[in-house]
Amino acid sequence: MSRATLSLYELDRPALQQLSADLKRVLADDDRAAFATLLELGPDLAKRLDEVERLVDCFLLPDSDVRVAPLHASLRRISKKRALTKMMESSDAALEGRLRGFEPLRKDASTARLLDQLMNPQRLPWYLRRSGSTCGWIDGNGRTALTQAMRRMKSALPPELVELLDGLEQLDADAVLHDGL
Amino acid sequence: MGWLDKVKVRLGIVDAEDVEEEDEPRAELRVNPTNREDRPPLDDVRAAPKESIEDALAAREAGNLTEMRRLLREMDRGQGLRLVLRAAAALEAKDERELGELMPRLHKEEQLWRLLLQIAAALDEEDGRAAALRARAAKLGAPAWALAWCEAMAANPETRRRGMVALLFQDAALARTVAARDWALTGAEIDAAATKRYTGFVHGRDSIRRFGATLVAELVERIA
Numbered sequence: 164m165s166r167a168t169l170s171l172y173e174l175d176r177p178a179l180q181q182l183s184a185d186l187k188r189v190l191a192d193d194d195r196a197a198f199a200t201l202l203e204l205g206p207d208l209a210k211r212l213d214e215v216e217r218l219v220d221c222f223l224l225p226d227s228d229v230r231v232a233p234l235h236a237s238l239r240r241i242s243k244k245r246a247l248t249k250m251m252e253s254s255d256a257a258l259e260g261r262l263r264g265f266e267p268l269r270k271d272a273s274t275a276r277l278l279d280q281l282m283n284p285q286r287l288p289w290y291l292r293r294s295g296s297t298c299g300w301i302d303g304n305g306r307t308a309l310t311q312a313m314r315r316m317k318s319a320l321p322p323e324l325v326e327l328l329d330g331l332e333q334l335d336a337d338a339v340l341h342d343g344l
Numbered sequence: 345m346g347w348l349d350k351v352k353v354r355l356g357i358v359d360a361e362d363v364e365e366e367d368e369p370r371a372e373l374r375v376n377p378t379n380r381e382d383r384p385p386l387d388d389v390r391a392a393p394k395e396s397i398e399d400a401l402a403a404r405e406a407g408n409l410t411e412m413r414r415l416l417r418e419m420d421r422g423q424g425l426r427l428v429l430r431a432a433a434a435l436e437a438k439d440e441r442e443l444g445e446l447m448p449r450l451h452k453e454e455q456l457w458r459l460l461l462q463i464a465a466a467l468d469e470e471d472g473r474a475a476a477l478r479a480r481a482a483k484l485g486a487p488a489w490a491l492a493w494c495e496a497m498a499a500n501p502e503t504r505r506r507g508m509v510a511l512l513f514q515d516a517a518l519a520r521t522v523a524a525r526d527w528a529l530t531g532a533e534i535d536a537a538a539t540k541r542y543t544g545f546v547h548g549r550d551s552i553r554r555f556g557a558t559l560v561a562e563l564v565e566r567i568a
Binding site for chain 2: 183187190191193217219223224225228230288292322327
Protein backbone atom coordinates (compact mmCIF):
# COMPACT_ATOMS: atom_id res chain seq x y z
CA MET A 164 0.00 0.00 0.00
CA SER A 165 1.47 3.35 -0.95
CA ARG A 166 1.57 6.15 1.60
CA ALA A 167 -0.36 9.35 0.96
CA THR A 168 1.72 12.33 0.01
CA LEU A 169 1.32 15.74 1.59
CA SER A 170 -0.02 18.68 -0.36
CA LEU A 171 0.31 22.36 0.44
CA TYR A 172 -2.72 24.64 0.08
CA GLU A 173 -3.23 28.36 0.29
CA LEU A 174 -6.15 29.05 2.62
CA ASP A 175 -8.71 31.77 2.17
CA ARG A 176 -9.58 31.93 5.86
CA PRO A 177 -12.66 34.21 5.61
CA ALA A 178 -14.09 31.91 2.93
CA LEU A 179 -13.61 28.86 5.14
CA GLN A 180 -15.17 30.67 8.11
CA GLN A 181 -18.14 31.55 5.93
CA LEU A 182 -18.50 27.93 4.85
CA SER A 183 -18.43 26.83 8.51
CA ALA A 184 -21.13 29.37 9.37
CA ASP A 185 -23.30 28.28 6.42
CA LEU A 186 -22.88 24.63 7.30
CA LYS A 187 -23.65 25.20 10.97
CA ARG A 188 -26.83 27.08 10.08
CA VAL A 189 -28.25 24.46 7.70
CA LEU A 190 -27.43 21.62 10.11
CA ALA A 191 -29.00 23.46 13.06
CA ASP A 192 -32.13 24.23 11.01
CA ASP A 193 -32.08 20.73 9.50
CA ASP A 194 -32.68 22.45 6.16
CA ARG A 195 -32.16 19.64 3.65
CA ALA A 196 -32.71 21.72 0.51
CA ALA A 197 -30.17 24.35 1.64
CA PHE A 198 -27.75 21.60 2.64
CA ALA A 199 -27.99 19.94 -0.78
CA THR A 200 -27.40 23.31 -2.44
CA LEU A 201 -24.46 24.15 -0.16
CA LEU A 202 -22.74 20.86 -0.93
CA GLU A 203 -23.80 20.90 -4.59
CA LEU A 204 -25.22 17.40 -4.22
CA GLY A 205 -26.58 15.55 -7.23
CA PRO A 206 -30.25 14.46 -7.21
CA ASP A 207 -29.49 10.89 -6.11
CA LEU A 208 -27.40 11.93 -3.14
CA ALA A 209 -29.84 14.71 -2.22
CA LYS A 210 -32.69 12.18 -2.21
CA ARG A 211 -30.77 9.96 0.20
CA LEU A 212 -30.91 12.75 2.79
CA ASP A 213 -34.56 11.82 3.34
CA GLU A 214 -33.38 8.56 4.92
CA VAL A 215 -31.71 10.23 7.91
CA GLU A 216 -33.59 11.44 10.96
CA ARG A 217 -31.44 14.57 11.28
CA LEU A 218 -28.82 15.98 8.92
CA VAL A 219 -26.30 16.31 11.73
CA ASP A 220 -26.44 12.52 12.21
CA CYS A 221 -24.51 12.16 8.94
CA PHE A 222 -21.49 13.89 10.46
CA LEU A 223 -21.64 12.08 13.77
CA LEU A 224 -20.75 8.86 11.97
CA PRO A 225 -17.16 8.08 10.95
CA ASP A 226 -16.21 9.31 7.48
CA SER A 227 -15.42 5.68 6.62
CA ASP A 228 -19.10 4.70 7.05
CA VAL A 229 -20.38 3.89 3.56
CA ARG A 230 -23.74 5.54 4.28
CA VAL A 231 -22.17 8.96 4.78
CA ALA A 232 -18.77 8.79 3.09
CA PRO A 233 -20.06 10.59 -0.05
CA LEU A 234 -21.33 13.48 2.08
CA HIS A 235 -18.00 13.85 3.89
CA ALA A 236 -16.27 13.77 0.48
CA SER A 237 -18.66 16.40 -0.89
CA LEU A 238 -17.99 18.66 2.05
CA ARG A 239 -14.23 18.39 1.58
CA ARG A 240 -14.67 19.05 -2.15
CA ILE A 241 -16.70 22.19 -1.46
CA SER A 242 -14.14 23.32 1.13
CA LYS A 243 -11.42 23.10 -1.49
CA LYS A 244 -13.55 24.83 -4.07
CA ARG A 245 -14.42 27.75 -1.79
CA ALA A 246 -11.34 28.20 0.37
CA LEU A 247 -8.30 26.10 -0.56
CA THR A 248 -5.93 26.36 -3.51
CA LYS A 249 -3.41 23.61 -4.02
CA MET A 250 0.07 25.09 -4.46
CA MET A 251 2.27 22.02 -4.25
CA GLU A 252 1.94 18.24 -4.01
CA SER A 253 4.98 16.52 -2.62
CA SER A 254 6.58 14.06 -4.99
CA ASP A 255 8.00 12.12 -2.04
CA ALA A 256 6.14 10.31 0.74
CA ALA A 257 9.15 10.94 3.00
CA LEU A 258 8.23 14.60 3.47
CA GLU A 259 6.26 13.98 6.68
CA GLY A 260 9.16 12.07 8.20
CA ARG A 261 11.53 14.91 7.32
CA LEU A 262 9.20 17.49 8.87
CA ARG A 263 9.01 15.48 12.06
CA GLY A 264 12.62 14.41 12.27
CA PHE A 265 15.02 16.67 10.35
CA GLU A 266 17.05 17.85 13.32
CA PRO A 267 18.74 20.95 11.84
CA LEU A 268 15.28 22.37 11.12
CA ARG A 269 13.77 21.37 14.46
CA LYS A 270 16.68 22.67 16.55
CA ASP A 271 15.02 26.09 16.64
CA ALA A 272 12.05 25.84 19.02
CA SER A 273 9.82 28.36 17.20
CA THR A 274 10.39 26.63 13.84
CA ALA A 275 9.67 23.24 15.39
CA ARG A 276 6.44 24.66 16.86
CA LEU A 277 5.33 25.93 13.44
CA LEU A 278 6.04 22.54 11.88
CA ASP A 279 4.03 20.82 14.59
CA GLN A 280 1.13 23.22 14.01
CA LEU A 281 1.27 22.41 10.31
CA MET A 282 0.74 18.74 11.21
CA ASN A 283 -1.82 19.18 13.99
CA PRO A 284 -5.31 18.13 12.76
CA GLN A 285 -6.98 19.87 15.73
CA ARG A 286 -6.12 23.20 14.12
CA LEU A 287 -8.49 22.52 11.24
CA PRO A 288 -12.31 22.42 11.27
CA TRP A 289 -13.71 18.99 12.06
CA TYR A 290 -14.86 18.44 8.49
CA LEU A 291 -11.35 18.78 7.10
CA ARG A 292 -9.92 16.13 9.43
CA ARG A 293 -9.91 12.57 8.16
CA SER A 294 -9.17 9.67 10.45
CA GLY A 295 -5.49 8.78 10.19
CA SER A 296 -4.60 11.75 8.03
CA THR A 297 -1.82 14.25 8.62
CA CYS A 298 -2.95 17.85 8.36
CA GLY A 299 -2.72 21.27 9.97
CA TRP A 300 -2.76 25.02 9.48
CA ILE A 301 -0.52 28.02 10.13
CA ASP A 302 -1.47 31.65 9.64
CA GLY A 303 0.26 34.10 7.32
CA ASN A 304 2.77 35.27 9.93
CA GLY A 305 3.67 31.72 10.79
CA ARG A 306 4.03 30.85 7.13
CA THR A 307 6.40 33.81 6.61
CA ALA A 308 8.49 32.87 9.65
CA LEU A 309 8.69 29.22 8.57
CA THR A 310 9.64 30.18 5.02
CA GLN A 311 12.42 32.45 6.26
CA ALA A 312 13.77 29.80 8.64
CA MET A 313 13.85 27.20 5.87
CA ARG A 314 15.35 29.60 3.36
CA ARG A 315 18.25 30.33 5.73
CA MET A 316 19.29 26.70 5.65
CA LYS A 317 18.18 25.86 2.12
CA SER A 318 21.56 24.46 1.10
CA ALA A 319 21.36 21.89 3.91
CA LEU A 320 17.77 20.83 3.26
CA PRO A 321 16.97 17.46 1.65
CA PRO A 322 15.11 17.66 -1.70
CA GLU A 323 11.63 16.99 -0.28
CA LEU A 324 11.98 19.95 2.13
CA VAL A 325 13.30 22.17 -0.66
CA GLU A 326 10.19 21.26 -2.64
CA LEU A 327 8.01 22.33 0.31
CA LEU A 328 9.98 25.56 0.67
CA ASP A 329 9.37 26.33 -3.00
CA GLY A 330 5.66 25.82 -2.37
CA LEU A 331 5.63 28.01 0.75
CA GLU A 332 7.36 30.80 -1.18
CA GLN A 333 4.47 30.88 -3.65
CA LEU A 334 1.91 31.45 -0.88
CA ASP A 335 0.56 34.83 0.04
CA ALA A 336 -1.75 33.85 2.90
CA ASP A 337 -2.36 31.11 5.49
CA ALA A 338 -0.99 27.65 4.73
CA VAL A 339 -2.69 24.26 5.08
CA LEU A 340 -0.82 20.99 4.78
CA HIS A 341 -2.91 17.89 4.15
CA ASP A 342 -2.51 14.35 2.89
CA GLY A 343 -6.18 13.50 2.51
CA LEU A 344 -8.10 16.22 0.71
CA MET B 345 -3.67 16.36 43.36
CA GLY B 346 -0.96 17.45 40.91
CA TRP B 347 -0.97 20.73 39.01
CA LEU B 348 -2.27 19.10 35.84
CA ASP B 349 -5.19 17.56 37.73
CA LYS B 350 -5.91 20.93 39.35
CA VAL B 351 -6.04 22.56 35.93
CA LYS B 352 -8.37 19.82 34.66
CA VAL B 353 -10.70 20.32 37.63
CA ARG B 354 -10.69 24.12 37.13
CA LEU B 355 -11.53 23.71 33.44
CA GLY B 356 -14.29 21.29 34.28
CA ILE B 357 -12.68 18.38 32.43
CA VAL B 358 -12.88 16.09 35.49
CA ASP B 359 -14.52 16.19 38.91
CA ALA B 360 -12.29 16.84 41.90
CA GLU B 361 -13.69 13.67 43.45
CA ASP B 362 -12.60 11.60 40.50
CA VAL B 363 -9.06 12.89 40.70
CA GLU B 364 -8.90 12.23 44.41
CA GLU B 365 -10.09 8.68 43.89
CA GLU B 366 -7.54 8.14 41.18
CA ASP B 367 -4.69 9.52 43.24
CA GLU B 368 -4.97 7.03 46.04
CA PRO B 369 -3.52 3.88 44.43
CA ARG B 370 -0.70 5.80 42.73
CA ALA B 371 0.28 7.35 46.03
CA GLU B 372 0.47 3.91 47.63
CA LEU B 373 3.11 2.84 45.14
CA ARG B 374 5.48 5.57 46.26
CA VAL B 375 7.52 5.81 49.44
CA ASN B 376 5.41 8.18 51.48
CA PRO B 377 7.38 10.11 54.13
CA THR B 378 4.16 10.89 56.00
CA ASN B 379 3.80 7.18 56.78
CA ARG B 380 6.82 7.22 59.06
CA GLU B 381 5.71 6.38 62.56
CA ASP B 382 8.40 8.50 64.23
CA ARG B 383 6.91 11.73 62.90
CA PRO B 384 3.99 13.65 64.45
CA PRO B 385 0.75 13.69 62.42
CA LEU B 386 0.28 16.53 59.95
CA ASP B 387 -2.40 19.07 60.78
CA ASP B 388 -5.46 19.41 58.54
CA VAL B 389 -4.67 16.37 56.45
CA ARG B 390 -7.65 14.04 56.04
CA ALA B 391 -7.46 10.60 54.56
CA ALA B 392 -9.31 10.00 51.31
CA PRO B 393 -12.81 8.65 52.07
CA LYS B 394 -13.19 4.89 51.87
CA GLU B 395 -16.84 5.16 50.87
CA SER B 396 -17.95 6.16 47.42
CA ILE B 397 -21.00 7.92 46.03
CA GLU B 398 -21.99 4.54 44.64
CA ASP B 399 -22.24 3.16 48.22
CA ALA B 400 -24.48 6.05 49.27
CA LEU B 401 -26.71 5.66 46.22
CA ALA B 402 -26.96 1.91 46.81
CA ALA B 403 -28.06 2.57 50.39
CA ARG B 404 -30.65 5.03 49.10
CA GLU B 405 -31.96 2.56 46.56
CA ALA B 406 -32.21 -0.04 49.34
CA GLY B 407 -34.41 2.41 51.24
CA ASN B 408 -31.84 3.05 53.97
CA LEU B 409 -31.80 6.84 54.03
CA THR B 410 -30.13 7.01 57.44
CA GLU B 411 -27.19 4.95 56.19
CA MET B 412 -27.05 7.04 53.00
CA ARG B 413 -26.79 10.25 55.01
CA ARG B 414 -24.11 8.74 57.25
CA LEU B 415 -22.06 7.73 54.21
CA LEU B 416 -22.48 11.14 52.59
CA ARG B 417 -21.32 12.84 55.80
CA GLU B 418 -18.30 10.51 55.94
CA MET B 419 -17.22 11.14 52.38
CA ASP B 420 -17.92 14.89 52.24
CA ARG B 421 -14.70 16.73 51.40
CA GLY B 422 -16.27 20.15 51.53
CA GLN B 423 -16.99 20.64 47.84
CA GLY B 424 -18.30 19.06 44.67
CA LEU B 425 -20.89 16.38 44.10
CA ARG B 426 -20.52 14.78 47.54
CA LEU B 427 -21.29 18.04 49.30
CA VAL B 428 -24.26 18.67 47.02
CA LEU B 429 -25.77 15.22 47.56
CA ARG B 430 -25.23 15.51 51.30
CA ALA B 431 -27.05 18.84 51.31
CA ALA B 432 -29.85 17.48 49.10
CA ALA B 433 -30.25 14.57 51.53
CA ALA B 434 -30.50 17.04 54.41
CA LEU B 435 -33.11 18.99 52.46
CA GLU B 436 -35.07 15.82 51.86
CA ALA B 437 -34.96 14.98 55.57
CA LYS B 438 -35.99 18.57 56.40
CA ASP B 439 -32.82 18.81 58.49
CA GLU B 440 -32.50 22.57 58.41
CA ARG B 441 -29.70 22.54 60.98
CA GLU B 442 -27.35 20.47 58.80
CA LEU B 443 -28.49 22.29 55.69
CA GLY B 444 -27.68 25.58 57.39
CA GLU B 445 -24.15 24.34 58.06
CA LEU B 446 -23.66 23.28 54.45
CA MET B 447 -25.17 26.25 52.62
CA PRO B 448 -22.20 28.61 53.12
CA ARG B 449 -19.94 26.03 51.46
CA LEU B 450 -22.41 25.50 48.64
CA HIS B 451 -22.40 29.24 47.99
CA LYS B 452 -18.63 29.03 47.52
CA GLU B 453 -18.81 26.12 45.07
CA GLU B 454 -16.28 26.97 42.34
CA GLN B 455 -17.91 25.09 39.50
CA LEU B 456 -21.56 25.71 40.16
CA TRP B 457 -22.14 25.93 36.39
CA ARG B 458 -21.04 22.32 36.06
CA LEU B 459 -23.48 21.16 38.72
CA LEU B 460 -26.33 23.16 37.15
CA LEU B 461 -25.69 21.53 33.77
CA GLN B 462 -25.51 18.07 35.31
CA ILE B 463 -28.87 18.64 37.01
CA ALA B 464 -30.39 20.00 33.78
CA ALA B 465 -29.17 16.91 31.92
CA ALA B 466 -30.51 14.63 34.67
CA LEU B 467 -33.99 16.17 34.75
CA ASP B 468 -35.16 14.48 31.51
CA GLU B 469 -38.02 16.89 31.10
CA GLU B 470 -39.26 19.41 28.62
CA ASP B 471 -40.48 22.00 31.10
CA GLY B 472 -38.68 25.30 31.60
CA ARG B 473 -36.59 24.19 34.56
CA ALA B 474 -33.80 22.51 32.58
CA ALA B 475 -33.62 25.51 30.23
CA ALA B 476 -33.48 27.86 33.21
CA LEU B 477 -30.63 25.86 34.75
CA ARG B 478 -28.72 26.01 31.44
CA ALA B 479 -29.28 29.76 31.21
CA ARG B 480 -28.05 30.19 34.77
CA ALA B 481 -24.96 28.08 34.02
CA ALA B 482 -24.26 30.28 30.98
CA LYS B 483 -24.40 33.40 33.16
CA LEU B 484 -21.90 31.76 35.53
CA GLY B 485 -19.42 31.32 32.67
CA ALA B 486 -20.04 27.72 31.62
CA PRO B 487 -17.86 26.98 28.58
CA ALA B 488 -19.57 26.73 25.19
CA TRP B 489 -18.81 23.02 24.81
CA ALA B 490 -20.46 22.21 28.14
CA LEU B 491 -23.58 24.22 27.30
CA ALA B 492 -23.79 22.60 23.87
CA TRP B 493 -23.39 19.16 25.37
CA CYS B 494 -26.12 19.76 27.90
CA GLU B 495 -28.46 20.99 25.16
CA ALA B 496 -27.62 17.90 23.10
CA MET B 497 -29.00 15.82 25.98
CA ALA B 498 -32.18 17.88 26.40
CA ALA B 499 -35.58 16.26 26.04
CA ASN B 500 -36.84 18.71 23.40
CA PRO B 501 -35.86 17.35 19.93
CA GLU B 502 -35.05 20.76 18.45
CA THR B 503 -32.93 21.79 21.44
CA ARG B 504 -31.13 18.43 21.19
CA ARG B 505 -30.41 18.89 17.49
CA ARG B 506 -29.20 22.46 17.82
CA GLY B 507 -27.11 21.50 20.84
CA MET B 508 -25.51 18.64 18.97
CA VAL B 509 -24.64 20.86 15.99
CA ALA B 510 -23.06 23.39 18.34
CA LEU B 511 -21.14 20.60 20.07
CA LEU B 512 -19.93 19.20 16.74
CA PHE B 513 -18.38 22.58 15.94
CA GLN B 514 -16.99 22.99 19.46
CA ASP B 515 -15.63 19.51 20.05
CA ALA B 516 -16.27 16.92 17.33
CA ALA B 517 -14.75 14.05 19.35
CA LEU B 518 -17.11 14.71 22.24
CA ALA B 519 -20.09 15.13 19.90
CA ARG B 520 -19.44 11.71 18.39
CA THR B 521 -19.03 10.14 21.81
CA VAL B 522 -22.33 11.65 22.98
CA ALA B 523 -23.96 10.41 19.76
CA ALA B 524 -22.71 6.90 20.46
CA ARG B 525 -23.47 6.80 24.17
CA ASP B 526 -26.47 9.05 24.79
CA TRP B 527 -28.17 9.16 21.42
CA ALA B 528 -27.34 5.50 20.70
CA LEU B 529 -26.92 6.49 17.05
CA THR B 530 -26.30 3.32 15.05
CA GLY B 531 -22.78 3.35 13.64
CA ALA B 532 -21.52 6.22 15.83
CA GLU B 533 -18.26 5.46 17.59
CA ILE B 534 -16.85 6.57 20.93
CA ASP B 535 -13.81 8.78 20.41
CA ALA B 536 -11.03 7.96 22.86
CA ALA B 537 -9.94 11.62 22.83
CA ALA B 538 -13.17 12.59 24.58
CA THR B 539 -13.71 9.63 26.90
CA LYS B 540 -12.29 11.12 30.10
CA ARG B 541 -14.20 14.37 29.79
CA TYR B 542 -17.36 12.47 28.92
CA THR B 543 -17.04 10.11 31.86
CA GLY B 544 -16.35 12.92 34.34
CA PHE B 545 -19.48 14.84 33.38
CA VAL B 546 -21.76 11.85 32.99
CA HIS B 547 -20.80 10.41 36.38
CA GLY B 548 -22.23 13.53 38.01
CA ARG B 549 -25.34 13.54 35.84
CA ASP B 550 -26.08 9.87 36.48
CA SER B 551 -25.46 10.17 40.23
CA ILE B 552 -27.85 13.13 40.41
CA ARG B 553 -30.41 11.23 38.35
CA ARG B 554 -30.21 8.22 40.68
CA PHE B 555 -30.44 10.43 43.74
CA GLY B 556 -33.36 12.43 42.35
CA ALA B 557 -32.71 15.37 40.06
CA THR B 558 -35.83 17.24 41.19
CA LEU B 559 -34.60 17.29 44.76
CA VAL B 560 -31.13 18.49 43.77
CA ALA B 561 -32.71 21.14 41.53
CA GLU B 562 -34.72 22.30 44.53
CA LEU B 563 -31.49 22.57 46.50
CA VAL B 564 -29.67 24.71 43.93
CA GLU B 565 -32.63 27.09 43.78
CA ARG B 566 -31.64 28.01 47.33
CA ILE B 567 -28.11 28.91 46.21
CA ALA B 568 -28.20 32.55 45.17
